[in-house]
Amino acid sequence: MTTQRFLSIPFTLRQLFGLPLMIVAALLCFTSCVDEEEYADTVEGNFEALWHIIDEHYCFFAEKQVDWDAVHATYSKAAKGKLTRSQLFEVCSDMLSELRDGHVNLYSTFDVGRYWAWHEDYPANYSDTLVDRYLGKDYKIAASLRYKTLDDNIGYVRYASFSSTFGESNLDAVLFDLAPCRALIIDVRGNGGGLLTMAELLASRFTDEKLLVGYMQHKQGPGHDDFSPMEEQYLKPSKGFRWHKPVFVLTNREVFSAANEFVKYMKCCPRVTVVGDRTGGGAGLPFTSELPNGWTVRFSACPMYDRDRRSTENGIDPDVSVGITLADMVRGRDTIIETARSLVP
Secondary structure, three states: OEEEEOOOOOOOHHHHOOOOHHHHHHHHHOOOOEEEEOOOOOHHHHHHHHHHHHHHHOOOHHHHOOOHHHHHHHHOOOOOOOOOHHHHHHHHHHHHHOOOOOOOEEEOOOOEEOOOHHHHOOOOOOOHHHHHHHHOOOOEEEOOEEEEEOOOOOEEEEEOOEOOOOOHHHHHHHHHHOOOOOOEEEEOOOOOOEOHHHHHHHHHHHOOOOEEEEEEOOEOOOOOOOEOOOEEEEEOOOOOOOOOOOEEEEEOOOOEOHHHHHHHHHOOOOOEEEEEOOOOEOOEEEEEEEOOOOOEEEEEEEEEEEOOOOEOOOOOOOOEEOOOOHHHHHHOOOHHHHHHHHHOO
16 A cells, blocks of 8 residues: 655755754655555565665665665565564665665664764774873863864864754854964864754854855655755855864764765865865765664665765865874874874965
């Protein structure tokens, strides 16, 4: 049995940026007709429900070069008979891993299916121990931001997660305190994302004019290529304190999702240099759906692009590529931080 729903969402893209990531994706992805097939709560039914949800709503089949029909032919052979919950979960998680997408997860009460090779297969290029040496004991805290002035009069700001919020007044305080510094380092290494609003709020302090920073699409039909036209993403300057000196954004492979978007925004701002490793990507806004047995699947549903219309799903290259060397690690030096400091005019 198939049910159809028609939803009209009266939100602009700008308004959507004020909402949490999950809600944004849900609103964007259901602006068109959605066919929902009802499946039985059986091994076969749950498997088929999962496969069809991804088939109709996932947004990166072409980019990932995944033959989803072939994936079905392979994994449906295992999703039969009297499998235990754990066995079915393993089959479904293995099938989803074929997408090679960090935004694709299967949630149950006993485990989370995940694909983390996007960062686990690469050097970490980050150490809490090293960063703590730079911050010392006398750093300041403004909401989720830790910051201090380094001994060469360069400001350093550590932001670990875009899920942790801050306000305009926090940014005013940080930037005013660091105003005498000759440059600013923003360290988002290890930042796995969170709220797009935080990415926009922080990046808006580094431009004096409205900037085109990228594009977005959303699915408008069940076909793998049924996308809306590209819609522009703009970054508007903050009305608060703005920074006009050199800025260095530090990245590694764990920079993902909203943090990846932040790097995309910053690359469009003047006087900004990205230093470190390629980011982890995650350029598809995620959406969630539920299987008959109550498991939840999250997947990329709305693709985003940079200002040159290139996908950032597989990451963004730094302007200066560098990793932490073993020799520096032994000496208690963070090679990426030191490289950024050496680039300050």
